[in-house]
Amino acid sequence: MKSKTTLIGSISLFVCFLFATTSFAQLNTPRGSQKASVSQTVGISEVSVTYSRPSVNGREIWGKLVPYGMNNFGFGTAKLSPWRAGANENTVITFTHDATVGGKPIKAGTYGLHMELKESGDVTIIFSSNSTAWGSYFYEPSEDVLRVNVSSKEIPHVELLTYNFISVDANSATLALQWGKKEIPFKVGFDVTNIVLADIRKKMQDQPGFNRQTWEQAANYALNNGGDLNEALKWVDGAIAGQFFSKQTFANTQIKAAILMKQNKKTEALAAMDAVLPTATVFEIHQYGRQLIGQGMNDKALEVFKYNAKKNKGTWPVHYGLARAYSAKGDHKSAAKHLKKALANAPNAASKGRVQANLDKANKGESIN
Structure with a gap:
């Protein structure tokens, strides 16, 4: 009888403990809010x-x-x-x-x-x-x-x-x-620019720093977002020569030239670009010439477009580039002459349409830039 009583008491104690424990449990049920x-x-x-x-x-x-x-x-x-x-x-x-x-x-x-x-x-x-x-x-x-x-x-x-x-x-x-x-x-x-630059400096000390494109991207970001131009120049120089997988390319030299231009070092910038023109494709030279027109350096642009026409004779878009250079200098007759040649070797209907539209403008004495 005593054993039975003890068992009943133990069960009762367990049930009480169970209810006491579950009363404090936190169930995962939906909330009103x-x-x-x-x-x-x-x-x-x-x-x-x-x-x-x-x-x-x-x-x-x-x-x-x-x-x-x-x-x-x-x-x-x-x-x-x-x-x-x-x-x-x-x-x-x-x-x-x-x-x-x-x-x-x-x-x-x-x-x-x-x-x-x-x-x-x-x-x-x-x-x-x-x-x-x-x-x-x-x-x-x-x-x-x-x-x-x-x-x-x-x-x-x-x-x-x-x-x-x-x-x-x-x-x-x-x-x-x-x-x-x-x-x-x-x-x-x-302060996005400074936050990004701080992140760049940190990452360049790690694995991304062993990649030429990282140095180019860092320099380009600093150039275009108000960063320290001396630091940007150091980064692009690191991409060009002497650090890890560095190699001078037309693209990273353009970044360097843009930094130098922003530092009012025009002569150094143009000299840097002249040095890599022989390595550039016909389209890279064409875009560089257009960039020069955009910067108001029309004489230098004409020089670059003439170089492109000599190096890549008769190919698209050398005559289109010469037409833009002459138009920038106000020589619409010469611009029309080269636009006619560009029309003949334009590679597709869309290009022919753009050249024809500019030829119509040149014949009216209007700028095509």
Whole structure:
């Protein structure tokens, strides 16, 4: 009898323990406000937001469900809390590189995102170093990293709370919270050029640095995006001679010449190009001549096009190039003469059509460039 009693007691204890344990279990069931994330690349940087999406569901949102100002929600350690800018856990925002929000700097990292709304329509966006707390119940002002004041806008109804990137350009993106009939936008910016150049310097110390094209790409990026021209020249010189798989080509010499031109070293730039003209194809020389016309160096362009015609006699598009050079110098009669020759050896109907259109312009005394 005693043994039976002990067994019953053990079973009862196990059942009690089972219920006690399962009462604290976290089951994976659907939430009322589903979790979502959105991200946007700017240059090589990324800004992303993870949040939960409540619906309006016929409720009055602004000033009611989401109260204005700072409030005591009656839970947690916060005396006064802003809105969590979503539902459930902290809404969090991540910047992969140092950024600006509303023109103010913020370091790369992940932050808790909160908002203090005012009845006037103004909103203070709050970035907190605490990104793991539940909602705003444990908000602590001393953990604020950045506060940015913005203005909300009225929009057509949006049922589910949504974060959207409503505009993107080369250096920034505007992120907006949209819910009900309110939109709260704020602009995130990155110093794209310096971020990219820093990444290039780092990668050139690793495996990509053992590739000539890497050095050419680095120099070309710095040239065209406001980088240090001396550094760009060093990189392209590394591609041309003496480093790893370096080799001088017409293409990388063009990059070097463009850097020298930007440094007001015109004589050096033209000399560098003259040295590689014998290695260039008929089309490379043609494009170089057109580039010279675009830079206003019409005499040099004519010299280059004449060289192309001599080196690649009778081939397409040497006469077309000469026609462009003469047109740039205002000699429309000579331009028409070479356009007629170009028409005869144009390789296809599309090319013939373009030459004929320019021949018509030259016969009228109009520029074809």
